[in-house]
Amino acid sequence: MTKHQKRLSVPKSWPVERKTETFTVKAGAGPHGESGVPLLIILRDVLGYVDNRKEARYALNQNNVVINGEPVSTEERPVGMFDIVAFTERDEYYRVFPDEGGRLTLTPMDEESAQSKLGKIEGKQHVPGGDVQLTLHDGQTLLVDEDSDYSVGDSLIVANDDGEIVAHFVYEEGALATAVAGQHAGRIGEITNIEVTASSAPNNVQLSSFDDETAFETIEEYIVIIDENFIDDDEEGSE
Numbered sequence: 001m002t003k004h005q006k007r008l009s010v011p012k013s014w015p016v017e018r019k020t021e022t023f024t025v026k027a028g029a030g031p032h033g034e035s036g037v038p039l040l041i042i043l044r045d046v047l048g049y050v051d052n053r054k055e056a057r058y059a060l061n062q063n064n065v066v067i068n069g070e071p072v073s074t075e076e077r078p079v080g081m082f083d084i085v086a087f088t089e090r091d092e093y094y095r096v097f098p099d100e101g102g103r104l105t106l107t108p109m110d111e112e113s114a115q116s117k118l119g120k121i122e123g124k125q126h127v128p129g130g131d132v133q134l135t136l137h138d139g140q141t142l143l144v145d146e147d148s149d150y151s152v153g154d155s156l157i158v159a160n161d162d163g164e165i166v167a168h169f170v171y172e173e174g175a176l177a178t179a180v181a182g183q184h185a186g187r188i189g190e191i192t193n194i195e196v197t198a199s200s201a202p203n204n205v206q207l208s209s210f211d212d213e214t215a216f217e218t219i220e221e222y223i224v225i226i227d228e229n230f231i232d233d234d235e236e237g238s239e
Helices: 039-046 053-060 228-237
Strands: 004-006 023-025 065-067 084-087 092-098 104-108 116-126 132-136 141-144 155-159 165-169 176-179 188-195 204-209 216-219 223-225
Touching: 039 053, 039 065, 039 104, 116 223, 132 155, 176 204, 176 228
Parallel strands: none
Antiparallel strands: 004 023, 065 084, 084 092, 092 104, 116 132, 116 155, 132 141, 155 165, 176 188, 176 223, 188 204, 204 216
């Protein structure tokens, strides 16, 4: 199996230049599906911490690169939306977040905030034993009590060390949210209306913009509920 990916065909979320060279590294198996960005691209193309695959492998062998609390050993490991990427030797911590063009970017954060990550609930089903299994946007699964009030579309803050749910944000009017894809990717606003369609067409969501007076609208699939910490992180990253 080839270890290369043509740049012209990579997902729009990948932070790579498409016309400078023909190929780039191919993402390995892991979370985020086809949208996951290989860690090598983060290390080489985004941060400039390494110049090539050999240097990346050496850096990873030092166990100083950690994603969601786990040291990473392969440069092809997929990195995706809301992952927490830590460089322990440098004391640097980042949240992966889409910018206004839909590309994944790194937003600086503090060490305490980096101990947990946000996940959007995309699946919910009963499993043997009476529990309910939640599936998050990156493929992570969580078992919760049957009477828990978590719903598809809600967001959770999950601790990296033990997988415990530390916060719950409900998908509803009045909630703070961000668009993660589409023409409004990266914009943050308060949900003012959720328009449920009677057909198979996606539901529409209207939001009042956080940073200006321009309202915007997108489909439900592109909406992720967040909290005020994301606004603080965004302001820090723009300084």
